[in-house]
Amino acid sequence: MxxxxxxxxxxxxxxxxxxxxxxxxxxxxxxxxxxxxxxxxxxxxxxxxxxxxxxxxxxxxxxxxxxxxxxxxxxxxxxxxxxxxxxxxxxxxxxxxxxxxxxxxxxxxxxxxxxxxxxxxxxxxxxxxxxxxxxxxxxxxxxxxxxKEIAARDGLAPKIVDVDGGTLVVRGTVLAGWTRFRDDFLLVRDGQARTAVVEHALYxxxxxxxxxxxxxxxxxxxxxxxxxxxxxxxxxxxxxxxxxx
Ligand SMILES: C[S@@+](CC[C@H](N)C(=O)[O-])C[C@H]1O[C@@H](n2cnc3c(N)ncnc32)[C@H](O)[C@@H]1O
CATH class of the missing domain: 3.40.50.150 (Vaccinia Virus protein VP39)
Structure with a gap:
């Protein structure tokens, strides 16, 4: 999948x-x-x-x-x-x-x-x-x-964001020689931790x-x-x- x-x-x-x-x-x-x-x-x-x-x-x-x-x-x-x-x-x-x-x-x-x-x-x-x-x-x-230019300029320090009732951590990684990008998400809320991955081209x-x-x-x-x-x-x-x- x-x-x-x-x-x-x-x-x-x-x-x-x-x-x-x-x-x-x-x-x-x-x-x-x-x-x-x-x-x-x-x-x-x-x-x-x-x-x-x-x-x-x-x-x-x-x-x-x-x-x-x-x-x-x-x-x-x-x-x-x-x-x-x-x-x-x-x-x-x-x-x-x-x-x-x-x-x-x-x-x-x-x-x-x-x-x-x-x-x-x-x-x-x-x-x-x-x-x-x-x-x-x-x-x-x-x-x-x-x-791609925005990712390069802004850097890829992990972000920690307060969300309703919890905390979201987002970590971006450049892949495949700056052609693709991956975001790893960690959401901690109600004593539960969930993770997710999103990937896309970096044009x-x-x-x-x-x-x-x-x-x-x-x-x-x-x-x-x-x-x-x-x-x-x-x-x-x-x-x-x-x-x-
Ligand atoms: C980052 S979200 C953006 C949603 C919306 N455009 C917005 O501005 O909030 C990407 C969207 O693409 C949809 N998507 C992903 N793969 C798709 C596909 N193969 N065909 C159609 N939609 C797809 C996802 O379900 C999701 O809703």
Whole structure:
């Protein structure tokens, strides 16, 4: 089993990974970010939507959003959150390596390092080709990642974070000559310790832009944050955008 197929990761750690703070941050980004601005009625694909972190704020702003995810537990959370928010969203349980809906979307987003999950480079390329095919001509894809330059700049000292009723320890490790990254999580709560592992590709901006171009995207550019700031030494995220020509 691959790490992302293990539902105990999402049930055991979902609450701390997808916290109320992150939901509020997503809500603020969707209302302010020029990169996430869509006209009401626009068709948006949220690939690896998780518990609807971005799906729901986008739907609240009038987009017709489809959230795709492999985790039944996280999709259940998205259903509950959408009903609490009083918005309609479409959810599809699918593997992003297989999911294609040709010519359907104005915008496709992949948020919070939901891209580059597969150890095999060709499978990550396949996801990009699926996204390209699913966009309408002129539609855009936006990929938000923890990138290589940011990992190198910020260092990898273990982080200890207070979470509701417990403590979370996160330790990042660079793998395979700076091409992959692994996060080890330890959550101590209610006298219990749980561990989990998350692994993903570690792309530089140039590498990720090259992959989008190879997949057939045009007008590929990158940003260092959701205000559309440049990807420079102050970058907080690696955000790459491409267009279906
Ligand atoms: C780091 S989470 C991000 C979730 C959400 N985008 C957010 O911003 O909170 C990565 C998501 O990718 C999903 N995922 C992992 N492998 C997948 C696959 N093969 N196909 C579809 N979704 C997948 C996980 O279930 C999880 O919801």
């Amino acid at each position: 691959e790490w992302f197929e293990d539902e105990t990761l999402w049930t055991g750690f979902g609450e701390v990974m997808f916290s109320a703070e992150r939901a509020a941050e997503a809500e603020a980004r969707v209302s302010m970010s020029p990169l996430l601005r869509v006209p009401a009625g626009a068709a948006v694909l949220d690939l690896g939507c998780g518990p609807g972190t971005y799906t729901i704020p986008l739907a609240r702003r009038g987009a017709a959003v489809t959230g795709v995810d492999l985790s039944a537990a996280l999709l259940d959370r998205a259903v509950t959150a959408a009903s609490a928010a009083g918005v309609g969203i479409r959810l599809v349980r699918a593997d992003m390596r297989e999911f294609v809906e040709p010519d359907r979307y104005d915008l496709a987003i992949s948020m919070y390092t939901s891209f580059g999950l597969f150890a095999d480079h060709d499978q990550n390329m396949r996801v990009l080709r699926n996204v390209l095919a699913s966009l309408k001509p002129g539609g855009r894809a936006l990929i938000d990642l923890y990138g 530089s901006a140039a590498e990720l832009k090259g992959m989008l171009r190879e997949a057939g995207f045009t007008d590929v550019d990158c940003f260092g944050g959701f205000d559309g700031e440049p990807f420079d030494n102050h970058a907080r995220r690696l955000i790459v955008r491409g267009r279906r020509g």
